[in-house]
Amino acid sequence: MSDAALQLLRDTSDGDRPAHVLAEAARRRTFAVISHPDAGKSTLTEALALHARVIAQAGAVHGKANRRATVSDWMDMEQARGISITSAALAFSYRDSVINLIDTPGHADFSEDTYRVLSAVDAAVMLLDAAKGLEPQTLKLFEVCRHRGIPVITVANKWDRPGRDALELMDEIAERIGLRPTPLTWPVGVAGDFRGVLDRRSGEFIRFTRTAGGATVAPEEHLDPVAAEAREGPAWVTAVEEHELLEADGAQHDQEAFLAGQTTPVLFSSAVQNFGVGQLLNVLIELAPAPTPRPTADGGSRALDEPFSAFVFKM
Numbered sequence: 001m002s003d004a005a006l007q008l009l010r011d012t013s014d015g016d017r018p019a020h021v022l023a024e025a026a027r028r029r030t031f032a033v034i035s036h037p038d039a040g041k042s043t044l045t046e047a048l049a050l051h052a053r054v055i056a057q058a059g060a061v062h063g064k065a066n067r068r069a070t071v072s073d074w075m076d077m078e079q080a081r082g083i084s085i086t087s088a089a090l091a092f093s094y095r096d097s098v099i100n101l102i103d104t105p106g107h108a109d110f111s112e113d114t115y116r117v118l119s120a121v122d123a124a125v126m127l128l129d130a131a132k133g134l135e136p137q138t139l140k141l142f143e144v145c146r147h148r149g150i151p152v153i154t155v156a157n158k159w160d161r162p163g164r165d166a167l168e169l170m171d172e173i174a175e176r177i178g179l180r181p182t183p184l185t186w187p188v189g190v191a192g193d194f195r196g197v198l199d200r201r202s203g204e205f206i207r208f209t210r211t212a213g214g215a216t217v218a219p220e221e222h223l224d225p226v227a228a229e230a231r232e233g234p235a236w237v238t239a240v241e242e243h244e245l246l247e248a249d250g251a252q253h254d255q256e257a258f259l260a261g262q263t264t265p266v267l268f269s270s271a272v273q274n275f276g277v278g279q280l281l282n283v284l285i286e287l288a289p290a291p292t293p294r295p296t297a298d299g300g301s302r303a304l305d306e307p308f309s310a311f312v313f314k315m
């Protein structure tokens with residue numbers, strides 16, 4: 001560090017600094033979006049940015065010519081081929097928090113990049129294509145999260161398209177990766193007929209409305225159970241029955257078990273239509289961990305308010 005920089009550090013440091021550093025750290029949510037290729041990571045990244053009003057309009061990678069490329073796929077080759085080759089970091093504020101989101105490439109050729117990213121984040125959002133369930137690359141990436149002790153939030157995406165049964169998907173998560181799924185939202189309408197979600201914590205129905213091309217935030221309506229049943233009939237009744245089954249099975253969110261990597265909160269979405277995206281943002285802020293002390297090379301633990309430390313993970 002140069003003398004000038006050192007002097008600046010001395011000048012700006014005061015008694016409040018550790019408290020300030022801790023408060024700033026507590027506001028931060030740093031996470032990676034991971035999955036097998038094509039599950040919709042870049043589309044979801046963009047939908048999150050749209051929802052937080054960082055961008056005004058979304059455009060799909062493989063979409064119509066009049067839609068723009070996703071914000072995180074910025075290389076010419078990425079836009080031409082519709083895949084992510086590099087990880088893209090997006091930082092934005094939402095409510096009182098600062099979100100640091102890293103959109104990773106799913107393709108196995110670029111997985112070194114994803115492994116590096118996973119050494120720098122505090123949580124991961126694991127995306128599943130609702131029709132395909134757990135695909136090979138998702139399983140591999142999940143193993144890395146398990147190894148590193150990274151808490152995982154699962155998002156069943158592409159619910160707007162015909163796919164698996166939601167309860168079956170939960171079984172697949174439990175059986176194949178040994179994580180206990182604790183859904184926070186539950187879909188109303190089968191895959192391919194996505195009307196909204198049952199918020200399992202409030203019991204409310206959150207109904208989404210499509211917008212043209214999914215380019216803008218999807219309007220949401222909140223209905224109580226009686227109004228929801230009147231509106232959606234059997235689709236609502238089925239969702240409530242399945243929710244009660246999950247409840248009887250003890251599939252409730254438990255923050256400690258989530259942070260310990262034993263359970264995974266699950267949400268349902270359609271990134272391309274911006275359905276379920278606001279719910280994910282709120283869950284990230286409410287439940288995802290802020291930065292914690294890091295292990296040091298000699299096996300100790302480095303507190304967040306130590307004078308200065310950095311971890312260079314990508315050059």
Ligand SMILES: Nc1nc2c(ncn2[C@@H]2O[C@H](COP(=O)(O)OP(=O)(O)OP(=O)(O)O)[C@@H](O)[C@H]2O)c(=O)[nH]1
Nearest residue numbers: 037038039040041042043083084106158270271272
């Ligand atoms: N129907 C539907 N299509 C979606 C959804 N989310 C993404 N897609 C489409 O799926 C394709 C892949 O989406 P991407 O966002 O590029 O997927 P990705 O996971 O970033 O892919 P890689 O970066 O190559 O690993 C695109 O054609 C998207 O428009 C969704 O919720 N529903």
Ligand SMILES: [Mg+2]
Nearest residue numbers: 041042083084
């Ligand atoms: Mg991508």
